[in-house]
Amino acid sequence: MEKKDLKAIFDKLFKAFGPQYWWPANTPFEVIIGTILTQNTNWGNVEKAINNLRARGCLSAHKLHQMPAKEIAPLIRPSGYFNIKAKRLKNFINFLFNHHGGSLKKMFNQDIDSLRRELLSVNGIGRETADSIILYAAELPIFVVDAYTKRAFSRHKFFAKDSDYDNVQKFFMENLSKDVKIFNEFHALLVRLGKDFCLKNKPKCEVCPIKPFLKVDF
DNA sequence: TGCCAGGCCGGGT
DNA sequence: ACCCGGCATGGC
Numbered sequence: 001m002e003k004k005d006l007k008a009i010f011d012k013l014f015k016a017f018g019p020q021y022w023w024p025a026n027t028p029f030e031v032i033i034g035t036i037l038t039q040n041t042n043w044g045n046v047e048k049a050i051n052n053l054r055a056r057g058c059l060s061a062h063k064l065h066q067m068p069a070k071e072i073a074p075l076i077r078p079s080g081y082f083n084i085k086a087k088r089l090k091n092f093i094n095f096l097f098n099h100h101g102g103s104l105k106k107m108f109n110q111d112i113d114s115l116r117r118e119l120l121s122v123n124g125i126g127r128e129t130a131d132s133i134i135l136y137a138a139e140l141p142i143f144v145v146d147a148y149t150k151r152a153f154s155r156h157k158f159f160a161k162d163s164d165y166d167n168v169q170k171f172f173m174e175n176l177s178k179d180v181k182i183f184n185e186f187h188a189l190l191v192r193l194g195k196d197f198c199l200k201n202k203p204k205c206e207v208c209p210i211k212p213f214l215k216v217d218f
Numbered sequence: 219t220g221c222c223a224g225g226c227c228g229g230g231t
Numbered sequence: 232a233c234c235c236g237g238c239a240t241g242g243c
Contacts, residue, residue, distance in 0.1 A: 039225040045241060046224090080223090080240040088226085126226045146224050191224055 006175045010182065013189040017196075020188035023136035025050075028104050029061055031137040035129045036088050037079040048078035061102050065093050088124025095122045108138040115140070127165050135187070141180045143172040144187040148194030 024043075025031045030050065037046045052075040053059050064072065073086035099118070100106040108115065112134060119130035131144045145168045154161035159171060176182055 035224090038223085040223060041225085041239090042223045042241070044223095045239095048241085078240060081225095081238045082240080084226090084238055124226070128225065132224080144224085148224070187224085194224080 006172060006186075007177075007182075010176070010186050010189070013193060014185060017189055017192050020185060020192055022184055022188035023132075025136075027059075028108075028137040030059055032092065032104075032133050033059065033089065035132040035136070036092065036124065037076060037085055039081070039085070039129065041080050045078045045080060049076040049082075052076065052078070061093055061096055061104070064089060065097055065102065084124070088122075091123050092125060104137070108140070112140050112142060116142070127169075131169070135180065135183055139180055141178040141183055143169050143176070143183050145169050145172070146187070146191065149187070149190050152190060152193065 023031045023034065024047075025034055033050060033053070034046055037049050050059070056075060058064055058067065058072070058075065069083075069086040069090045072089060073082045076082050076085055076089075079085060095118075096102055096104070096107060107118070110118075115134055115138065116130050119125050119133055120127065125133075128144060128146055131142050134140050134142045135144055145165055150161060150163065150168060153159060153168075154163065159168060172186075176186070
């Protein structure tokens with residue numbers, strides 16, 4: 001992977017779109033619920049699911065800890081994959097209570113590598129979900145890689161489209177200052193870019209209209 | 219109407 | 232080490 005001035009690309013995106021105010025949630029716990037529910041799912045559907053939970057007073061670790069997955073599933077129905085996601089929520093909550101007494105503050109009070117390993121040990125939390133939790137809930141500096149990020153940058157030849165997640169992440173982290181604000185905004189801007197320009201998973205989208213944003217260092 | 223969305227897991231080769 | 236099917240709703 002070639003060295004590029006990622007900060008210049010970030011600046012261009014920020015100038016074009018402005019601050020994105022991520023993550024769209026009121027509390028760190030709500031962030032975590034959102035990261036699990038949005039797996040391969042449109043955010044609008046996730047909001048419906050979260051609103052259902054909120055309306056039932058179920059947006060707390062304590063309350064969800066008491067509920068069986070069977071009761072959670074129907075509430076999160078709009079987010080899709082509701083059965084498996086109900087289990088994934090329970091897997092995380094159980095981990096939180098078994099290892100940190102149900103306290104996010106305690107769970108977050110460790111170094112990033114240990115926290116990431118812990119999160120990845122939970123069935124249903126993969127790399128992007130773990131990193132989103134670390135960045136947007138714990139507010140610790142880690143770069144979140146998602147489908148849009150890979151599509152945009154691989155199509156502009158920064159790296160191969162089938163590059164491993166951890167390598168792509170390393171590429172960004174080694175070429176940016178390890179700043180929570182930058183990592184937060186950069187990922188959010190890339191999602192915004194992907195949505196606005198329909199950066200869909202189609203071969204036809206080989207030439208996407210984002211060159212002005214990336215053409216900084218060519 | 220079909221295709222896609224801010225992934226992840228488990229089983230097969 | 233890859234590759235693939237399954238998981239499911241709602242919007243365009």
